[in-house]
């Protein structure tokens with residue numbers, strides 16, 4: 001696992017807090033010898049402009065919302081696991097000569113400028129993971145480096161502190177759903193799955209082989225672009241468009257509803273094409289490897305017929321990621337009737353909620 005920050009505090013029971021650009025999601029998991037179960041899940045909308053492309057633009061507003069979500073969910077825990085996303089975090093795969101971990105740590109510190117867009121590593125939080133021997137040259141090894149400016153990491157830590165909370169692990173968005181996948185799905189060492197998170201402002205793609213990331217990419221095109229398209233089509237506000245996108249046209253006939261759904265899918269087409277392009281790129285650079293399945297998460301995975309559309313486009317079985325294959329949930333706290341909608345929305349928060357201090 002790749003973390004930008006881990007604070008050893010002795011507290012073991014952490015809570016997953018997914019800080020998205022459109023909403024905060026909190027997942028409290030209980031783990032014991034019988035496995036894991038989701039005890040609480042809560043979502044609170046975030047006003048536009050608080051998080052912009054992964055950067056915290058309005059810290060007091062975020063602190064207020066963090067307070068609110070803890071109160072609403074009645075979660076009594078203090079330690080948060082969250083993640084950085086968007087352009088605020090850099091994920092880079094590099095190939096280097098074989099060396100041990102200590103040598104590698106020194107090399108990255110001294111020469112990171114060669115691989116990362118930072119001049120001084122003193123200003124940067126970073127982590128790396130050795131993926132293994134390079135496929136083409138056994139004297140070399142593949143490494144993933146993640147890095148983010150301390151200033152950005154600290155802005156989130158401070159907002160949480162202002163809310164009376166504590167961020168203990170700062171994970172990196174593309175890898176969070178990998179934790180959920182490892183916990184929930186059965187796979188063998190060679191099996192390739194593509195995990196795609198389609199949120200409000202960002203779409204993140206992570207190709208995993210045997211549970212380890214081999215390719216990641218994200219782009220700033222997601223649900224908001226569809227809302228904006230509907231806004232234009234119906235000449236309404238963003239908020240109105242958001243509401244009809246998720247809930248349908250108020251008092252609309254069956255025909256209107258059908259028309260709306262097909263417009264939404266049509267407006268999602270640029271996102272689908274970008275996904276297709278990324279997968280084509282992966283297939284061509286990684287020797288046309290066979291993809292077993294595509295798993296969708298994020299609120300925009302809820303777009304009607306998107307899984308069917310993508311499975312035809314990509315020619316791979318595509319489903320909504322199911323956090324509850326092996327993780328149970330508390331039927332008293334979780335809105336069971338709404339479970340199908342909760343699954344993709346809660347996926348990242350649940351992936352975060354699975355983390356423990358020192359579990360790397």
Ligand SMILES: Nc1ncnc2c1ncn2[C@@H]1O[C@H](COP(=O)(O)OP(=O)(O)OP(=O)(O)O)[C@@H](O)[C@H]1O
Pocket residue numbers: 019020021022023024198199200201202203222223224227242245246297298299300301302303304345
């Ligand atoms: N049933 C639905 N149909 C279509 N779109 C939906 C549905 N439910 C939610 N969405 C869309 O999903 C998006 C929100 O998803 P999510 O909560 O995953 O985003 P986020 O985490 O806040 O944003 P990001 O990860 O991009 O910063 C919004 O654009 C919303 O309109």
Ligand SMILES: [Mg+2]
Pocket residue numbers: 018019020021199200298348
């Ligand atoms: Mg998100």
